[in-house]
Amino acid sequence: MFNFSQYSDLCIKCGKCIPNCTIHRINPDEVTSPRGFLELLKGVEEGKIPLDERAKDIFESCFLCNQCVSVCPNSLPTDFMIENVRKEIGEKFGIAPFKRAFFYLLSHRWAYDLVAKLGFIFQSCGFKIEKEKNSMRSRFNLPLIKKGRLLPSMKRKSFLRKYPEKIENPSSNSDSPRRKVAIFIGCLANYHYTEVGDALVNILKFLNIDIFIPKKQLCCGAPAYFTGDFKTTEKLIRHNLDYFATFIDEVEAILVPEATCTAMLKKDYREYIEHYLPEYRELHRKIEKKIFGTTYWLHNFTDLKERLAQLESPDPVEVTYHDACHFGKVFGIREEPRQLLSQIGEVKEMEDPDLCCGFGGITIQTEKYHLAEKEGRIKGEMIKKVDADFVSAECSACRIQITENLDKVGDNKIFKHPLELIWEQIERGIGKRKGSGKNSQ
Numbered sequence: 250m251f252n253f254s255q256y257s258d259l260c261i262k263c264g265k266c267i268p269n270c271t272i273h274r275i276n277p278d279e280v281t282s283p284r285g286f287l288e289l290l291k292g293v294e295e296g297k298i299p300l301d302e303r304a305k306d307i308f309e310s311c312f313l314c315n316q317c318v319s320v321c322p323n324s325l326p327t328d329f330m331i332e333n334v335r336k337e338i339g340e341k342f343g344i345a346p347f348k349r350a351f352f353y354l355l356s357h358r359w360a361y362d363l364v365a366k367l368g369f370i371f372q373s374c375g376f377k378i379e380k381e382k383n384s385m386r387s388r389f390n391l392p393l394i395k396k397g398r399l400l401p402s403m404k405r406k407s408f409l410r411k412y413p414e415k416i417e418n419p420s421s422n423s424d425s426p427r428r429k430v431a432i433f434i435g436c437l438a439n440y441h442y443t444e445v446g447d448a449l450v451n452i453l454k455f456l457n458i459d460i461f462i463p464k465k466q467l468c469c470g471a472p473a474y475f476t477g478d479f480k481t482t483e484k485l486i487r488h489n490l491d492y493f494a495t496f497i498d499e500v501e502a503i504l505v506p507e508a509t510c511t512a513m514l515k516k517d518y519r520e521y522i523e524h525y526l527p528e529y530r531e532l533h534r535k536i537e538k539k540i541f542g543t544t545y546w547l548h549n550f551t552d553l554k555e556r557l558a559q560l561e562s563p564d565p566v567e568v569t570y571h572d573a574c575h576f577g578k579v580f581g582i583r584e585e586p587r588q589l590l591s592q593i594g595e596v597k598e599m600e601d602p603d604l605c606c607g608f609g610g611i612t613i614q615t616e617k618y619h620l621a622e623k624e625g626r627i628k629g630e631m632i633k634k635v636d637a638d639f640v641s642a643e644c645s646a647c648r649i650q651i652t653e654n655l656d657k658v659g660d661n662k663i664f665k666h667p668l669e670l671i672w673e674q675i676e677r678g679i680g681k682r683k684g685s686g687k688n689s690q
């Protein structure tokens with residue numbers, strides 16, 4: 250069993266992690282708090298607390314939002330400990346067949362491609378497509394999905410199938426050094442929210458940057474890891490790192506438009522490798538230096554902000570920005586997306602943009618959906634109060650959860666990824682520079 254007490258013993262019981270803990274907010278009980286989890290895990294390790302159904306229920310209720318880790322004075326990795334106890338739970342109770350089937354798809358591209366294709370053809374049989382929301386609404390009560398629930402709809406062609414492997418920029422000239430980046434797209438943007446990848450490709454073209462789309466990339470592994478399926482997780486870590494190693498020297502960055510995938514590829518891979526795959530330490534250290542969230546990289550390593558400032562915005566956007574936990578809490582990335590968005594319109598702050606949206610992962614979205622509903626409603630009501638046209642976050646899991654909860658609270662705001670909003674505005678104002686009023690490209 251994992252050595253939980255190496256961390257539990259360092260807990261000074263200060264309670265700083267409790268006030269904003271997502272599960273504690275909706276279930277205010279010490280056992281469902283970070284401090285409580287640490288104490289229970291020590292008890293499990295020492296054999297004083299049985300790993301029974303009750304314990305399973307408790308440990309599966311953590312949203313893995315990372316709030317506790319970000320405020321803990323000892324930086325105790327409560328999320329990593331929860332992931333490890335879920336591994337024990339998976340081994341003892343087994344992982345539900347529907348989750349195993351899903352993880353199989355995540356680690357076999359051909360199978361996911363096939364299911365996505367069939368899903369696209371037949372989705373309208375069981376679901377009503379709501380194009381504007383990029384969603385489909387279930388027509389019936391299905392196993393684990395209630396009638397009326399909004400889920401992301403399938404696309405005719407995935408992002409990875411839509412584009413060639415190399416997109417070289419014809420406008421790059423020999424005077425300035427060519428720049429080249431790779432894209433790690435993430436499963437949700439690959440199969441469902443393909444507009445995100447389209448926007449990223451277009452923005453990179455606009456910036457004269459060459460693009461490499463690594464076709465053999467697989468899921469980062471986050472859904473399996475957060476569920477305790479370490480076998481699938483490890484397979485995906487090995488595959489992705491071995492594959493990234495084949496092109497890492499040829500690109501200056503691997504851009505990821507998803508907070509959760511970015512955190513998984515950098516922070517979670519690092520933790521996992523440290524404990525279970527030491528032979529990958531060096532390779533991961535080299536690769537993770539080049540992995541970036543998209544708005545962070547575009548803001549800090551290109552002149553996109555300045556170029557946006559030059560564009561004439563015929564119709565500035567009004568947007569409220571939600572900080573996805575895996576960017577805000579894990580990396581402290583909050584300013585960069587706002588800086589870019591404020592060049593194309595106005596960012597109107599919600600009361601607490603850092604408050605978790607309540608997505609929580611596959612278990613919370615299915616077997617513990619009542620928890621996602623409770624937290625999602627708080628976020629939905631908060632967003633509803635803002636007078637804006639759009640809500641944005643750099644995370645497709647947040648997109649699923651926020652889109653559904655805005656629907657529940659009766660708010661018409663549309664969710665768009667910051668890249669989509671930025672590209673749409675570039676398209677509208679392209680070539681129209683402030684002051685000139687005429688098309689110069």
Ligand code: SF4
Pocket residue numbers: 269270271272273282283286310311312313314315316317318327328
């Ligand atoms: S990860 Fe989030 S939900 Fe889980 S214990 Fe920490 S603060 Fe609470």
Ligand code: SF4
Pocket residue numbers: 259260261262263264265266267283284287317320321322323324325
């Ligand atoms: S903030 Fe850290 S040290 Fe303080 S109670 Fe929470 S886990 Fe323990």
